[in-house]
Amino acid sequence: MATNPVPDHVPPEMVRDFSLFTSPGMSPTPNGDPHAAVACAHDGPPIFYSPYNTQDGRGTWVITRAADQRKVLQDTETFSSHRSIFSSVLGETWPTIPLELDPPAHGVFRSLLSPLLSPKRVRVLEPAVRERAVTLIDSIAASGTSCDVMKEFAFPFTVSIFLRFLGLPDHRLDTFVGWAKDLLHGDDVKRPVAARTIVTFIDELATNRRKEPVDDLMTFIVQAQVEGRRLTDEEIRGIGVLVFVAGLDTVAAAIGFDLAYLARNLKDQELLRSEPDRIALAAEELLRAYPPIQLIRVATKDIDFEGAPIRKGDYVSCATMIANRDPAEFGCPNTIDLAREDNRHAAFGYGPHRCLGSHLARREIIIGLEEWLARIPAFRIKKGTAPITCGGHVFGIENLILDWS
Numbered sequence: 001m002a003t004n005p006v007p008d009h010v011p012p013e014m015v016r017d018f019s020l021f022t023s024p025g026m027s028p029t030p031n032g033d034p035h036a037a038v039a040c041a042h043d044g045p046p047i048f049y050s051p052y053n054t055q056d057g058r059g060t061w062v063i064t065r066a067a068d069q070r071k072v073l074q075d076t077e078t079f080s081s082h083r084s085i086f087s088s089v090l091g092e093t094w095p096t097i098p099l100e101l102d103p104p105a106h107g108v109f110r111s112l113l114s115p116l117l118s119p120k121r122v123r124v125l126e127p128a129v130r131e132r133a134v135t136l137i138d139s140i141a142a143s144g145t146s147c148d149v150m151k152e153f154a155f156p157f158t159v160s161i162f163l164r165f166l167g168l169p170d171h172r173l174d175t176f177v178g179w180a181k182d183l184l185h186g187d188d189v190k191r192p193v194a195a196r197t198i199v200t201f202i203d204e205l206a207t208n209r210r211k212e213p214v215d216d217l218m219t220f221i222v223q224a225q226v227e228g229r230r231l232t233d234e235e236i237r238g239i240g241v242l243v244f245v246a247g248l249d250t251v252a253a254a255i256g257f258d259l260a261y262l263a264r265n266l267k268d269q270e271l272l273r274s275e276p277d278r279i280a281l282a283a284e285e286l287l288r289a290y291p292p293i294q295l296i297r298v299a300t301k302d303i304d305f306e307g308a309p310i311r312k313g314d315y316v317s318c319a320t321m322i323a324n325r326d327p328a329e330f331g332c333p334n335t336i337d338l339a340r341e342d343n344r345h346a347a348f349g350y351g352p353h354r355c356l357g358s359h360l361a362r363r364e365i366i367i368g369l370e371e372w373l374a375r376i377p378a379f380r381i382k383k384g385t386a387p388i389t390c391g392g393h394v395f396g397i398e399n400l401i402l403d404w405s
C-alpha cells in the first residue's frame with residue numbers, strides 16, 4: 001500500500017507503527033481476530049499518529065480513548081465530516097449524505113431521512129425480517145449439517161431486507177454484495193470500478209423512479225423537498241450511495257462475527273439457546289466487542305488536542321473497535337461478558353452523525369441470532385477450516401464454515 005510521508009508538524013515520538021488495515025492479525029489472515037489485534041492500541045499513548053491508516057494509504061491521528069473520541073465527534077466545527085471518502089476513489093469530491101455533511105446542512109438531510117428508519121418503521125418491517133430469517137435457516141437445516149454461513153445466511157438475510165427497503169430486486173443480491181466487497185475490501189483496481197458501477201446504478205435508479213414512481217426509498221428521495229426545493233442530482237446520488245453502502249456489509253459482518261464467537265464458545269452458545277431472553281443484551285456486548293466501523297474526521301483548524309499538535313487538514317481516526325476496548329470505559333474490555341450491563345458502547349458512533357440505521361440493524365442482529373439458535377443445534381467452526389477476516393474502514397468476515405454434525 002502506498003503511504004504518504006509523515007507531516008513535519010508530527011513529533012517523531014508520536015508516530016506508531018499501527019494501522020487498521022495492516023496490523024498483525026488483520027489483513028486477510030485465516031483465523032485472524034482483527035478486533036483483538038487493534039485492542040493493543042491501548043498499550044501505548046492515548047493519541048498517536050499512524051502513517052498509513054486509510055484505504056488510500058493516508059496517515060491519521062488515532063484517538064484511542066472513548067471519552068476523547070466523543071469530544072472529537074461532538075465538535076463538528078473543529079472536526080469536519082466533509083472528507084469525500086467514497087467519491088475520492090473516483091477522483092471526485094461530492095459528499096455522501098448525510099454522512100459527509102457538517103451542520104447546518106447535515107441536520108436538514110438527517111431530518112429528511114430519519115423518519116424512514118425510526119423504531120416505528122422498523123416495527124412494521126419486523127415480520128418480514130423474521131420470515132426471511134426463518135426461510136433461509138430452515139432451508140440450511142434441511143440441506144445438511146454444515147454451511148458457509150456468510151454466503152448462505154448472513155449476506156442473503158441482511159441484504160435482502162435492505163434491498164426490500166430500497167425497493168431493489170432480490171435476484172441481483174449476489175451482484176450487489178460483490179460490488180460492496182470490491183468497494184470495501186478490494187484492491188486499487190477493483191475499488192474504483194466498483195465505485196463507478198454503484199454510482200451509475202444509483203443514477204439510473206433515480207432516473208427510472210422519476211419516470212415511474214413506486215413505493216420505495218429512491219422514489220421518496222427523488223420526490224422529496226428540502227428548504228422548499230427539490231434535491232439536486234448530486235444530493236440524490238449522495239444519499240443513494242450512502243444508504244446502499246451503509247446497509248450492505250455492516251449488519252452481515254456483525255452477524256458473522258457474532259456467530260464465529262458463539263461457534264468458539266459453546267457454553268455461551270448453549271446459554272443463549274436455552275434462555276433466548278438473554279439474546280438482546282448479549283447482542284449489545286457482541287456489538288461492543290466486534291464493531292465494524294472506523295470513523296474519520298478532518299481538522300478544520302490547528303488545534304492542540306490532548307497533547308497532539310493536530311493541524312488543519314489532518315485526518316483524525318475514531319475507530320469504534322478501539323473505543324469499545326477502552327479499559328477506562330469498560331471493566332475487563334477484552335473479556336466478552338454476555339450479561340454486561342450499562343453497555344454504552346460506540347458501535348453506532350456518537351454525536352450528530354450517530355447511525356440512523358441502528359434500530360433496523362439491532363433488530364436484524366437479534367432476530368437473526370434468535371432464529372439461528374432456535375433452529376440449528378450446537379455448532380462449531382468446521383474442522384480444517386478457518387474464517388477469513390479483514391481490517392479496514394469496515395471490518396469484515398468471510399468464509400465462515402459452521403458445522404453441527
Ligand code: HEM
Pocket residue numbers: 081097098099100110117242243246247250251254291292293295296320346347348349350352353354355356357358360361
Ligand atoms: C451493525 C450495523 C451498523 C453499524 C455498526 C453502523 C454504524 C454506523 C456508524 C458508526 C455511523 C457513524 C458514522 C460517522 O459518524 O462518521 C453510522 C452512520 C450511518 N448509518 Fe449505520 N451502521 C450499521 C447499519 C446501518 C444500516 C442497516 C443503515 C441503513 C439502513 C445505516 C445507515 C446509516 C446512516 C444513514 C448513517 C449516517 C448518519 C448521519 O450522518 O447522520 N447503518 N453507522
